[in-house]
Amino acid sequence: MLEREIVVVGAGPAGLSAAIEAAGAGARVLCIDLNMRPGGQLFKQIHKFFGSSAHRSGTRGIDIGRMMLDEAEDKGVELWLGSTVIGLFPGNKVGVRHGQDGTAGAFVTVHAQKIIVAAGASENVVRFDGWTTPGVMGAGAAQTMVNVNHVKPGRRVVMLGSGNVGLIVSYQLMQAGCEVAALVEAAPKIGGYAVHAAKIARAGVPIYTSHTIKRVVPDESGRVCRVVIVGLDDAFQEIPGTEREIEADTVAIGAGLKPTTELLALLKCDFTFHPVWGRVPLHNRDMETSQEGVYIAGDTTGVEEANTALEEGRIAGISAAAALGYLSEDEAKARKDEIWARLAALRMGPFGEKREQAKQDILSAFDESRGGLAAV
């Protein structure tokens, strides 16, 4: 069995920042990712980030990704790409299908003193009639195609969902040369930031609020060729007679994301159900789960955005390194307090407040579950 001090699962913003912090403190870190290149979803975010200068506002995600890769290399982080973590087992064992691509690979077990899971999230689907038809895909999938693979997923796209993902990806599909035939939103108003919505509106994309997709119709080749949308009433029920057909070969679904938590469930970490984030693992202010030595960061803890993922990753990396003795308790605490303050600043405003509350709820639930154990 291979031995590593810290294994980080996922080389996205949370995983990379955790690896950089821990390796910077002196720990020997192995970071594992199933993709061919590290950076997670940062490399598809070609728009400029919001926030304060401490959070690199005005910088594109893709450039933040490049800076982080350089830093990880500088700090000596070991990186396994094209490698899938298939399980976490008692005794801090990490099962990995190791390989540079999906066609070759051996199964190896790595024993880690500390494990940091930053596995990200997966896209939600909307199950309208025909949702499995080729041409229907996640909004993130469409974004990956144009911004990472530089291939258009289709010529004419209907976007379902007007959160920031739906809005930003609609714009980026247009930047790549696709036509956006319509933006469809079930709620009576746009979900994401007005600044992103305004770009879509200025480009002349028809926006259908209080509408959803009723079905898609394939052509002879099996691909989407028409999308039928329908109006919704205040109770989100279809209004008969309001169907409308849109010609399109692609549907992108931007209906939110859910945390990727299977590895933590395998380890029997304590979970809670939170109305904002769904079923998520409990963690404390060190980002440590109910399993000692197992930390989490980023979307795995509840879906937010790249900046909060970066900050949580830093906390997890500092905590794991400190637990191994690479940082004094005082130094680790001072640095973590600073980061928690920056996180609180990121979780302000109408969009951030409910995430701040959710995070506080989860920290409290962790304390309660520990208190419960102590009382036994």
Add this chain to the structure above:
Amino acid sequence: MCMRVENHVVLDTAPSGRLVTITVDGQPVEAFEGEAILAALLAKGIIINRYTVKKQEPRGLFCGIGQCTDCAMIVDGKPNVRTCITPVRAGMVIETQNGLGKAGA
């Protein structure tokens, strides 16, 4: 039909790998070495990667990041390869997968 992104306002979309030939269902297809197999096929307008086990329904690109397995194909004789996270190499033989991709299935 070419679906590649060109002249992008933010991105440099010049391919980084060399142009190679792969075989897709018996036909030669040009692709860039190192790009995702799925992307190479999509660039040529090929969107169906497999047919389902029970109802033989077509499936193609859905998540694009190795999670959903809708883009699984037979690569060099090996079934269930996630083409969205598997890079192209010169001479690869790719087949549309029926069901579980076993002989006779």
